[in-house]
Amino acid sequence: MFDELKKRLSSAIKGIVKKEEEEIEKPSKKEGGAAVDVQRHDTADRAHDAQAEKVIESEEPASSGGVHEENAAEAHPGRTGRGKGDAIRLSLGTRIKSKVLRTVALNNDDIAYFLEVLQVSMLESDVAYDTTEKFIGTLDRKLHSLRFDSDNLSQGMIGAVRESLLSILNNNKGSMDLNRLINDSIRDGKTPVRILFLGPNGAGKTTMIAKLAHMLKSNGISCAMSASDTFRAAAIEQTEFHANKVGVPVIKGSYGADPASVAFDAIAYAKSHRISVVLIDTAGRQETNKNLVSEIQKISRITKPDATIFIGESTSGNRIAEQIKEFSKSVKIDGIILTKLDCDAKGGSAVSISDITGIPILFFGTGESYDALVEYRPEFIADAVLPNN
Ligand SMILES: Nc1nc2c(ncn2[C@@H]2O[C@H](COP(=O)(O)OP(=O)(O)OP(=O)(O)O)[C@@H](O)[C@H]2O)c(=O)[nH]1
Numbered sequence: 001m002f003d004e005l006k007k008r009l010s011s012a013i014k015g016i017v018k019k020e021e022e023e024i025e026k027p028s029k030k031e032g033g034a035a036v037d038v039q040r041h042d043t044a045d046r047a048h049d050a051q052a053e054k055v056i057e058s059e060e061p062a063s064s065g066g067v068h069e070e071n072a073a074e075a076h077p078g079r080t081g082r083g084k085g086d087a088i089r090l091s092l093g094t095r096i097k098s099k100v101l102r103t104v105a106l107n108n109d110d111i112a113y114f115l116e117v118l119q120v121s122m123l124e125s126d127v128a129y130d131t132t133e134k135f136i137g138t139l140d141r142k143l144h145s146l147r148f149d150s151d152n153l154s155q156g157m158i159g160a161v162r163e164s165l166l167s168i169l170n171n172n173k174g175s176m177d178l179n180r181l182i183n184d185s186i187r188d189g190k191t192p193v194r195i196l197f198l199g200p201n202g203a204g205k206t207t208m209i210a211k212l213a214h215m216l217k218s219n220g221i222s223c224a225m226s227a228s229d230t231f232r233a234a235a236i237e238q239t240e241f242h243a244n245k246v247g248v249p250v251i252k253g254s255y256g257a258d259p260a261s262v263a264f265d266a267i268a269y270a271k272s273h274r275i276s277v278v279l280i281d282t283a284g285r286q287e288t289n290k291n292l293v294s295e296i297q298k299i300s301r302i303t304k305p306d307a308t309i310f311i312g313e314s315t316s317g318n319r320i321a322e323q324i325k326e327f328s329k330s331v332k333i334d335g336i337i338l339t340k341l342d343c344d345a346k347g348g349s350a351v352s353i354s355d356i357t358g359i360p361i362l363f364f365g366t367g368e369s370y371d372a373l374v375e376y377r378p379e380f381i382a383d384a385v386l387p388n389n
C-alpha cells in the first residue's frame, strides 16, 4: 500500500537533507555561495546583531582589538559562516546569531533539484500530471518562504512536504460524507436511503457493498442488499452469500431479469420492513459499453438514488479518472471508493483521483475481509506516503 510512492518520497527527502547537512558542515568547500543561506531579516535583527558584536568585542582580550570579521570566518569555517571569497559578507553578529539560532534556508538550485526529483517520483507512482504540478507549485512556494532548524532539517522537510500534500488532499475531499448522509436521512425520516454502486468488472463492488453493510450493521443501522447483477453467472449467489455472512436481508430476482425492477423491489421491501438503507449492487460494466451504460441510467432513473458511488480498483491508476469522466456523462457520480489498496504498490491514484475528477473519495478497500475498510482522510494518505522522520 503506497510502498513505491513512500520509498521514492523518502529517498528524495533523505537525499536533500543529507546534502544540506553536508553543506552545513562544510560550507567553505562550496564555490559561489553556500546552500545554507543566513540572511538578515529586519531592523530588530540588525539591532540584535549589533548588540551581539558588542558582546563579542567586550569578551575579546583588550590587546586583540576585537575579532575581525574575515578572521572569524576563517577561524570558524563550520556551520554557517561564509568563506573569504563569498559575495555576501555576514556580520559577526549574524554569524553568532545563526550559531545560536541554527536555522537554514534552502537555496534556489537545491529547491529546483529537489522538486524535480519529487515530480518524477510522483508521476512514476501514478499521481496525475495536473495534481503533481499543483503539489510542486505549493511546495515550491513553501520551501522558498521557510527556514529550517538545522538540527532538525529532516523533520522540517517532511513537515513542508506533508503540509503541501495535505493542502491538495483537503482541497479534494469535497462535501460528501456517506455516514452523515445516512444519519441525516434517518433523523429526517427520509428512508430508505438508496445507494447505487457501479463500476468496471471485478473492481470489488459486491465485496465493498458487503463491507459497508457490515459497517452499517455495526453502527446499529439496518440495511438490505439488492442483488441487481442479474447478468453474470453466480452473481446473485455471490451477493446472497455475502448478505448471509454479514447478516442482512438480500432481495433478488432471476438471471436475465431487469436489474432496475429488482432494485425497485428492494426499495419496496425496505419501506415495508422499516429498513434504513438499501445497497444496490450492479453488474460490472465498462464505460464504453453503450447498452450497459444506458442500463445503469435506467436503474438510476427508477431508483432515484440518494448517492451514486463509483467503485474502482486503485491499481488501475489514472485510468479510473477516465472511466469516471465517461460514466459521469450519463449518471451523476457523487463519490468514489477505491478498492484493493492493499495490492497497490504505487498508490498515486489515491492521491490524485479526486483532484482531477472533482469527486470525493469516500472509502478505501484494503483487503478481502469485511472490516478491511478505511474511511477516507487526507491524513491517512499523508501518513502512509511520508517517512516518520
Ligand atoms: N486484496 C483485495 N481483494 C479485494 C478487495 N476487494 C475485493 N477484492 C477481491 O476482488 C475480487 C472481485 O471482487 P468482487 O466483489 O466480486 O468484484 P465485483 O466488482 O463485484 O465483480 P463483478 O461483479 O464481476 O463485476 C474478489 O476475489 C474479492 O475478494 C480489496 O480491497 N483487497
Ligand SMILES: [Mg+2]
Pocket: 205, 206, 207, 229, 235, 281, 282, 283, 284
Ligand atoms: Mg459483483
